[in-house]
Amino acid sequence: MDCPPVWFMRQAGRYLEGYRALRRRYSILELAKNPELACEVTLEPVRAMPLDAAIVFADILLPLEPMGVGLRFSPGPVLDKPVRSAANVEGLRDFDVEEDLPYVLRAISLVRRELDGRVPLIGFAGAPFTLASYLIEGGATRDFLRTKAFMHEEPRAWEALMRKLRSVTFRYLKAQVASGAQAVQLFDSWVGALSPEQYRKYVLPHSRWVLDSLRGCGAPVIHFGTGTAGFIEDFSAAGGDVIGVDWRMDLSAAWRRIGAKAIQGNLDPALLLAPKRMLREAVQDILRQAGGRRGFIFNLGHGILPQTPAANVRAVVDWVHNAGAQGEAERATGGGGKIPVNLLDEGQRARKR
């Protein structure tokens, strides 16, 4: 039996020694803007353990900087000129991927060359809502009140903003694929702050536009969100070849609700800090729910936490890879959707070497 492919959000990050060493010398933005360093950071986890994909090192907020809102990390992201009015939306600079974010595209080419087909490379971008929330809040937030106020009080400016952002996101992802990304991920990390109705009305059409536009770009798209258990049907209907599911819902329930579609998920990143026995049980529970479906990618429900022991990440990779051989996953009666990815095959080929 095949085992599912496994990779992790933020697999290139502070839990790794090499990354920490580089971060002592460079800021996040310096790393991201230097293709050689970004390439190095991207490759570290892939060299350290048998992950089934590399994920380019970047930050979802990079495209916002050239739009003229300022961007720094201290340590969380801060936008110095947040969007608070229709005039602010109007004033956002248009964005030219090749001109404004050449370093991401260059990093992707470099990584592809270095990987030399060993594992596929995944690119990513923030979804329009999640980008809009940072633009409006000016940084991280708990309650998304400014974002919701803008949405409610300035529906036309909201629409204009979302149209700008969806175009940015689409062009950015398309350019990543053109530069060598073999799959891309659309990150709508904060969409779980919304009601199903708010999602359907203010967000879904724009995510759908991006996902529809990406069809035929030659790379499968993973559509990721957290806290979507209240409207996973709508989230899935917006599109994407693979739907990201976080730990706040059971995988089996997710499949019941969205039908035969590929899913990526859904270990709670906090479990990577738990005792090994408990971590292993949680991994096995996920594999049981995935039931040997081909349309499943083992991942976390959100990014790896900085304080995670690298040995635990490595252990999860091994358990997932051994799952097929040891028969820990039971084959489900129904199919789970296929991952339309040579990516998957490429990853599995790599492991057999």
Place this chain on the structure above:
Amino acid sequence: MDCPPVWFMRQAGRYLEGYRALRRRYSILELAKNPELACEVTLEPVRAMPLDAAIVFADILLPLEPMGVGLRFSPGPVLDKPVRSAANVEGLRDFDVEEDLPYVLRAISLVRRELDGRVPLIGFAGAPFTLASYLIEGGATRDFLRTKAFMHEEPRAWEALMRKLRSVTFRYLKAQVASGAQAVQLFDSWVGALSPEQYRKYVLPHSRWVLDSLRGCGAPVIHFGTGTAGFIEDFSAAGGDVIGVDWRMDLSAAWRRIGAKAIQGNLDPALLLAPKRMLREAVQDILRQAGGRRGFIFNLGHGILPQTPAANVRAVVDWVHNAGAQGEAERATGGGGKIPVNLLDEGQRARKR
């Protein structure tokens, strides 16, 4: 057609002028510990608008202070001696409601006397998990990492802590009923940080214990949580006469998933800051989904935000009360569970005067 009863979490709070005036002179703890002031604060919203219940002014963290962990607000809650070990759990002082929180019970008696049967009075307490999260984190948190680490690494200490807290919660709520509360609410505000499996394993048995123990106490119990869309079936199965649902799922979906049970919810508090037309549409949408079910209480998905215009709160109360008369809510074919409350009848009787 009957209209649903309506009240709001944190209806006695900073959005009201009288409360703000008192808060300029007294801290939250000073208000809560002075039964006359707490009574005054409790009554303000009920005098200002035709709400169908009063909710005693208190804070879910009050019982933690006599347990010896320290409690102050600056402005969010801070516990100076958080629980970080099995020894800390062991060292928690046992709690005697009458001795340690006499002021809450006295406030309840005062409010009952002042209300003189006009509307019923609701008491409340934090659920074991939510209390544990504050005890362990030492305050508010975004990711509940310390709580989850404690749960995973110290399962026996976690169990001991939850057993202590469930006893506290039960005795506190029972004493509130004995002092005059006609319904009580169990607040598991942060349970949505968990996976369904974590909820079932580490939390549900303790919530169930509280809810089972309260049966026959003579007051209906509202079981409230947020972010529960991934395991609302389990949350509902833990017990409670009325299940609180937040805005992150549709009411109609909640009823489909938990069956004929009474529900309280589920307006996004952010919508109380939105333009009136939009707020009204959102209220009507909820009433449509409730479809005239008797087992429905109109409320928010979480507490009223401090910056909410009081006029908007008042408008929602009026719209909900007029819903029956104007036929805005459609009668559903299925029943929605009954609120086993003379509370409901008492509220409606009051309005007819």
